[in-house]
Amino acid sequence: MKKLKKNSRCTICKAKGEKEKAIIYLPHHRLTLCKKHFISWFEKRVEKTIKEFKMFSTNDKILVAVSGGKDSLALWNALTKLGYEADGFYINLGIDQYSIDSKELALNFAKKIGRELHILDLSKEIATIPQLKEISNRPACSACGTVKRYYMNKFAKEKGYSIIATGHNLDDEVAVLFGNTLKWDIDYLKRQYPVLKEENGFIRKVKPLCKITEKESALYSFLNNIDYIEYECPFSVGASSIEYKEFLSRLEEKHPGTKLQFYTNFLKKMYPLLNKEKEKKEELKYCKICGEPSYNEICSVCKLKQKVEKLVNTNYNINM
Ligand SMILES: [Zn+2]
Ligand SMILES: [Zn+2]
Numbered sequence: 385m386k387k388l389k390k391n392s393r394c395t396i397c398k399a400k401g402e403k404e405k406a407i408i409y410l411p412h413h414r415l416t417l418c419k420k421h422f423i424s425w426f427e428k429r430v431e432k433t434i435k436e437f438k439m440f441s442t443n444d445k446i447l448v449a450v451s452g453g454k455d456s457l458a459l460w461n462a463l464t465k466l467g468y469e470a471d472g473f474y475i476n477l478g479i480d481q482y483s484i485d486s487k488e489l490a491l492n493f494a495k496k497i498g499r500e501l502h503i504l505d506l507s508k509e510i511a512t513i514p515q516l517k518e519i520s521n522r523p524a525c526s527a528c529g530t531v532k533r534y535y536m537n538k539f540a541k542e543k544g545y546s547i548i549a550t551g552h553n554l555d556d557e558v559a560v561l562f563g564n565t566l567k568w569d570i571d572y573l574k575r576q577y578p579v580l581k582e583e584n585g586f587i588r589k590v591k592p593l594c595k596i597t598e599k600e601s602a603l604y605s606f607l608n609n610i611d612y613i614e615y616e617c618p619f620s621v622g623a624s625s626i627e628y629k630e631f632l633s634r635l636e637e638k639h640p641g642t643k644l645q646f647y648t649n650f651l652k653k654m655y656p657l658l659n660k661e662k663e664k665k666e667e668l669k670y671c672k673i674c675g676e677p678s679y680n681e682i683c684s685v686c687k688l689k690q691k692v693e694k695l696v697n698t699n700y701n702i703n704m
Pocket of ligand 2: 671672673674675676682683684685686687
């Protein structure tokens, strides 16, 4: 990690008269920390974010969206250590080796912390992501986002969870915010809040790592001996959000604190303005086929399903 001077001492230890060696310098917080104090700083920061945005309490049953990556596993670890009741939910997307590896890491971690990991196989529900990419003619990430949101929400309701927690970190949120701002996409900006309320058949969704950077969650995972998948999903290569991340990280390098300021000032100053005008009542609809909330008569997942079925039938007829 950058700018940690040789032989630096931990700020907190120093104040207590101890001499623990620091392992990280957090320039945007002006903190130099040892292993023990970085871990507790991280967990306190997550707890503070949960309280600040009134995300949930220890009475809630939480379902953590687990991808096998550092963020979701770090989140699951921190929530468990903070005393929350959190189980994991892993969707097997069927993306070759990436899915095989990430599933194994997610399973190993669940065993390690002694919590349940629910697994949903997309190939059994609809089709794998590579298949859906072919069928829908859309970028894989777009179909993937749609089906993940859908099955996560449906599953959580069926199993009686009241909260869905995702591992989106500060870098993710800032990259999305930046993209939406470049386009002045007001509808998306209006929804960019670390808590999405439960309404219209959707369960409450929260992002407790929204003020944690990617580097911080990687370090937290490393220090806690969490094995996570270290490579990105092969489909995410070339996504504009990755370009934004690289650009913003260069900016952060020169001006530490830029990301956090951009994000927190948006939440404090811009978000309330965007939501001032009375919400136009979005007509509440439920999908005619599956009954899940939808903006149209038939939800996008059921539409995808119809396409899959049509294709299977056509192939069947040809094979006859
Ligand atoms: Zn210390
Ligand atoms: Zn449907």
